[in-house]
Amino acid sequence: MKNKVKITSQFWSRYRNLVRTEMIPYQWAVLNDVAGIKIERERNDSSIPNEKSHAIENFKIAAGKAKGTHYGWTFQDSDVYKWLEAVAYSLREKMDPELEKKALEVIDLVAEAQEPDGYLDTFYSILGLEWRYKRLAGSHELYCMGHFIEAAVAYYEATGNEKVLTVAKKCADNIYENFGLEEGKIHGYDGHEEIEIGLLRLYHVTTNEKYLELAKFFLTERGKHPNFFKEQAAVYEGPNALNGIEDMPDTYFQNHEPVKNQTTAEGHAVRVVYMCTALADLAATTGDKELYDICKRLWENITSKRMFITGGIGSTVIGESFTLDYDLPNDTMYCETCAAIGLIFFARQMLRIKPKAEYADVMERALYNCALAGMALDGKHFFYVNPLEVNPLKSKMDPTKSHVKPVRPSWLGCACCPPNLARMVASLDDYVYTVGEDAIYVNLYVASESCFELSSGSINIEQDNEFPWDDKTKIKINNISLKNMPVGLRYPYWADGLELSINGKTQDYEIKAGYILIDVPAYTEFNLELSFDVKIRRYYANPAVSDDVGKVAVGRGPFIYCLESVDNGEMLQCIELLKDSKLEYKWNPEILNGVGIIEGNGKRINTTKDELYSVTSYSYTDTKLKFIPYYAWANRGENEMMVWVRES
Ligand code: FUB
Ligand code: ZN
Numbered sequence: 001m002k003n004k005v006k007i008t009s010q011f012w013s014r015y016r017n018l019v020r021t022e023m024i025p026y027q028w029a030v031l032n033d034v035a036g037i038k039i040e041r042e043r044n045d046s047s048i049p050n051e052k053s054h055a056i057e058n059f060k061i062a063a064g065k066a067k068g069t070h071y072g073w074t075f076q077d078s079d080v081y082k083w084l085e086a087v088a089y090s091l092r093e094k095m096d097p098e099l100e101k102k103a104l105e106v107i108d109l110v111a112e113a114q115e116p117d118g119y120l121d122t123f124y125s126i127l128g129l130e131w132r133y134k135r136l137a138g139s140h141e142l143y144c145m146g147h148f149i150e151a152a153v154a155y156y157e158a159t160g161n162e163k164v165l166t167v168a169k170k171c172a173d174n175i176y177e178n179f180g181l182e183e184g185k186i187h188g189y190d191g192h193e194e195i196e197i198g199l200l201r202l203y204h205v206t207t208n209e210k211y212l213e214l215a216k217f218f219l220t221e222r223g224k225h226p227n228f229f230k231e232q233a234a235v236y237e238g239p240n241a242l243n244g245i246e247d248m249p250d251t252y253f254q255n256h257e258p259v260k261n262q263t264t265a266e267g268h269a270v271r272v273v274y275m276c277t278a279l280a281d282l283a284a285t286t287g288d289k290e291l292y293d294i295c296k297r298l299w300e301n302i303t304s305k306r307m308f309i310t311g312g313i314g315s316t317v318i319g320e321s322f323t324l325d326y327d328l329p330n331d332t333m334y335c336e337t338c339a340a341i342g343l344i345f346f347a348r349q350m351l352r353i354k355p356k357a358e359y360a361d362v363m364e365r366a367l368y369n370c371a372l373a374g375m376a377l378d379g380k381h382f383f384y385v386n387p388l389e390v391n392p393l394k395s396k397m398d399p400t401k402s403h404v405k406p407v408r409p410s411w412l413g414c415a416c417c418p419p420n421l422a423r424m425v426a427s428l429d430d431y432v433y434t435v436g437e438d439a440i441y442v443n444l445y446v447a448s449e450s451c452f453e454l455s456s457g458s459i460n461i462e463q464d465n466e467f468p469w470d471d472k473t474k475i476k477i478n479n480i481s482l483k484n485m486p487v488g489l490r491y492p493y494w495a496d497g498l499e500l501s502i503n504g505k506t507q508d509y510e511i512k513a514g515y516i517l518i519d520v521p522a523y524t525e526f527n528l529e530l531s532f533d534v535k536i537r538r539y540y541a542n543p544a545v546s547d548d549v550g551k552v553a554v555g556r557g558p559f560i561y562c563l564e565s566v567d568n569g570e571m572l573q574c575i576e577l578l579k580d581s582k583l584e585y586k587w588n589p590e591i592l593n594g595v596g597i598i599e600g601n602g603k604r605i606n607t608t609k610d611e612l613y614s615v616t617s618y619s620y621t622d623t624k625l626k627f628i629p630y631y632a633w634a635n636r637g638e639n640e641m642m643v644w645v646r647e648s
Contacts, residue, residue: 002453005429006093009447011468014593015372015379015425020090020099022379023422027083028102030411031055040409042384043317044402050413055079056109062125063112070126073414074241075140075192077122080106081147082419088154089426103155107164110148114167118174120145123239131238133178133186137229137253138242142190142218145171149198153205154427165205172202176214188228189218191245191253193271196278197345200285212285219279223258226250252319260294265302265322269314269334270416272298272322273342280349292353299350301325302343303362309539309553309643310373310560310630311366312386313339317403326544330389330644332401337374337383337417340366341424344431351434351443357514360443361493363431367444368468368558372631375421377593381408382418383634388562388643390634406638433461441488441515445473445530457481459520468557469587469596471534476527479520488515489530494557497533502526532557536583536598541644551644552577554598554627556585561598561627565640568626572642574605577625579647591628592635598627603648 007016029035033052041048054071059080061068070076087103090096114120115129121141124132133141152168155161175195179186199215202208229246236243250256251266254275265272276298283291305325307313312335315323320334347363350356373386385403392406411418434441435452440459445467452459458480465473479485491498491511500507500516503526509516520526537555541548554561554577563572581601588597603620625645633641 003433003435003451005432005448005450007429007432007446007448009465009467012425012428012446016093016428018379019086019422019426020094020096023375023418024083024086024090024099026380027079027086027419027422030415031080031083033057035411037410039411039413040405041413042403044399048413049073053079053411053415056106058122058126059106059109059113062122063109065109065112070123070239073140074123074138075144075416077120077144078140078147078194079415079419080110081144081151082416082423085147085151085154086419086422086426088151088158089423089429092154092158093426093429100159104161107155107161107167111163111167114170115174117177118170118172120148120167120171120174123241127239131236131241134238135232135236135241135243135246136186136188137191137233137246138244140190140192140241142175142195143192145175146190146195146198149195149202153198153201154423156205168198168202169206169208172199172211172214175199176210179214180217187221188225188232189222191229191271192268193218193222193254193275193278197274197281200278200281203285212282215278216282216286219259219275219282222275223250223255223262226255226257229253229255248319252321260290262294263297263301264325265298265306265313267322268320269322269339270320270336270342272302273313273339273346277342277345277349280346280353284349284352295346295350295353299346299359303358307343307362308333308335308370308388309365309541309555310335310369310386310388311340311343311362312336312370312388313343317385317400326542326546328541328545329547330642331387331391331394331404333385333387334403335370335386335388337371337386338420340370340374340386341417341420344371344424348431348434351441355434355439355441355488355513355515357490357492360441360490361514364444364492364558365560367431369560369630371421371424373633374417376408377632377635381410382412382421383408384412384414384417387641390641392638392640406641407634432463439486439488439517441490442475443490445490445492447473454481454485456483457522459485459487461487468559471557472529472531474527474529476525477518477520478525479522481522483522485520485522486517487520488517489528490515492532492558494534494537494555495532496535499529499531501529536585538583538647548644550646552647553644554583554600556596556598559596559629559631560643562630562633562641562643563625563627563645564633564636566636567628568623569604570640571607572640572645574607575602575623575625575642576604576620576646576648577602592632595629595632600625600627602645 039050060066149168152164156165203211233246314334350359460478462476539553583600602625604623
């Protein structure tokens with residue numbers, strides 16, 4: 001089945017062009033250490049490597065084409081692989097011989113750096129192959145190879161390049177020979193899930209069962225050997241592969257109990273959602289209900305108790321981890337960009353198992369808010385951590401907030417997020433629909449022209465809209481197939497009503513699992529019009545979220561909004577939004593590449609008091625509040641920001 005979704009949306013075309021014309025060339029320059037930028041540490045920790053990327057140089061050294069030693073994190077290779085994956089999607093959208101040439105050079109280089117037996121990891125190739133697979137808690141060997149396999153599959157699918165797939169299969173075969181239940185193989189797994197995603201993608205493209213079996217092995221073994229990492233570390237004398245990381249609690253690695261018994265999202269947030277993505281893919285691929293139940297439990301826990309309103313996840317910098325239900329601190333949280341992206345991956349796989357609008361709702365929330373906030377409007381500055389409240393002075397002076405940056409750096413010592421964003425945005429076309437032989441579901445209202453080739457024929461769907469700003473969409477469905485095709489239209493959580501017309505006639509509808517199902521007869525064209533009632537919404541958190549009690553967040557459509565001091569004056573903590581204030585939405589083409597802003601009435605505590613404490617209560621002055629979409633914050637210099645505002 002070959003499907004094509006061509007995104008025409010103005011909003012997304014700008015971002016996707018930015019990836020092609022700015023991000024990919026810029027990231028290439030960074031990976032080659034010729035960007036002339038300052039790389040920032042993601043927090044105050046002098047052990048974080050920040051002199052250079054050296055990622056391409058590591059490959060050259062491993063391939064014997066340059067002299068020197070490895071520099072950077074043990075997972076530095078993955079920056080190159082994610083870049084290559086972004087290039088693959090970009091070429092899929094639009095061929096570009098220059099870019100293709102660079103990608104082919106990278107593929108050749110990776111192939112040269114690969115060991116004859118298929119093993120691929122510049123860290124150990126340079127520093128001591130005899131130590132490979134011997135300290136998996138921190139080595140990231142399988143993580144990196146997982147990213148390469150993902151990139152290879154994407155590149156092969158986009159261009160038909162066989163060489164890259166051959167390198168990927170050699171990697172996977174090497175892993176298969178070394179890991180498994182059989183005597184003599186390693187009964188363990190990587191400290192960071194990712195290989196599972198790569199192996200499943202490789203299985204989808206090759207249909208070679210052994211890759212499916214290996215992915216299943218990793219997912220079912222995890223947590224069965226809580227001492228595995230410590231046992232490996234006890235006898236390891238090789239190069240420093242984040243030595244000491246195995247002393248993190250077992251939960252950090254989702255290694256505290258077998259995955260099938262895990263009911264809450266524990267530990268490092270990116271790892272959790274990467275694990276869940278693979279679990280859900282495996283469940284969708286095999287139809288295994290028990291696996292789906294595990295995914296449902298973890299999904300439920302994350303999205304109903306541990307997710308920020310922006311779709312960010314990870315409540316603490318310590319271990320970049322989840323903490324406990326309802327612990328969602330706005331100004332010390334983690335909300336790593338990669339974690340929001342991982343949640344989007346997880347949602348997409350959940351939709352493959354069962355189309356439920358709640359999965360697409362979360363996907364959309366994370367996409368338009370936390371993930372997009374991870375990059376500046378220029379595509380060349382990135383957040384690792386996406387706070388919901390920032391005071392730049394505190395970020396500078398309070399050591400517990402050094403990870404909470406008020407301005408996006410040009411690059412980061414740990415650069416997992418920037419190329420992850422590039423591949424996410426470049427592959428957005430894969431997220432708009434869930435396509436099956438028996439039904440197609442519209443998950444995201446993104447203007448696009450699509451053609452789905454099913455065994456019964458083809459279905460063309462065209463979305464014509466100005467989303468995410470507008471409140472209507474036209475959808476033309478042309479069913480050129482032998483059978484009727486149900487098309488599911490998501491009823492988004494942010495709509496207070498929805499009017500539907502088919503071929504000019506208003507239509508009643510029923511909602512099932514959050515979708516309106518329209519049966520499009522064979523050889524028929526339907527012209528739909530959907531008008532959403534998009535009101536500005538005030539959101540309130542569960543009172544168990546102590547940080548948000550008495551506060552309100554403002555949203556419209558998929559966007560969560562925030563205040564910035566550049567619009568509202570300093571000391572945002574003094575501002576309150578009036579309960580009875582009318583909130584007005586206005587399109588402002590002048591700022592932030594054009595955004596819808598929200599204005600309302602509030603009051604501000606007068607700050608005339610000098611005493612630290614006094615018996616005099618506050619006095620207030622009326623003020624106007626101006627909210628901008630959260631994704632666009634920190635694009636106008638250093639400045640305070642706040643999502644949850646007191647309401648009175
Ligand atoms: O460990 C690889 C990546 O680096 C993780 O996914 C991020 O959280 C960062 O720690
Ligand atoms: Zn990241």
